[in-house]
Amino acid sequence: MKPALNDMTPKFTEVEFVKIDVDELPDVAQEFGVQAMPTFVLLKKGKEVDRVVRAQKNELEKKVDKHKTLQAAT
Numbered sequence: 001m002k003p004a005l006n007d008m009t010p011k012f013t014e015v016e017f018v019k020i021d022v023d024e025l026p027d028v029a030q031e032f033g034v035q036a037m038p039t040f041v042l043l044k045k046g047k048e049v050d051r052v053v054r055a056q057k058n059e060l061e062k063k064v065d066k067h068k069t070l071q072a073a074t
Contacts, residue, residue, distance in 0.1 A: 001038050004057040008064060015068055042067055 005017055022029035022037065032041050032048070040060050042050040049067050052060045 001055050001057065001060075004060070008061060012064055012068055015064060 005019075008015075009017055020028050022034055032039070034041075036053050038053075038055060040052040041048055042052075042063060044067060050063045052063060
């Protein structure tokens with residue numbers, strides 16, 4: 001998924017992508033209920049608005065675009 005995220009970064013310049021290593025930060029993984037990898041948690045103003053579990057590039061891009069658009073509209 002790293003290449004997919006690298007492709008999305010320049011496309012969604014208003015979105016911040018952060019990678020968390022669950023082995024290094026198990027408390028963060030537990031806080032967000034990560035049970036499978038990769039898990040992508042979409043946050044807006046500190047609250048979870050969506051998530052994508054497993055490597056689903058198209059689904060992830062669709063949800064990032066959806067919530068990016070909602071951010072711009074508010």
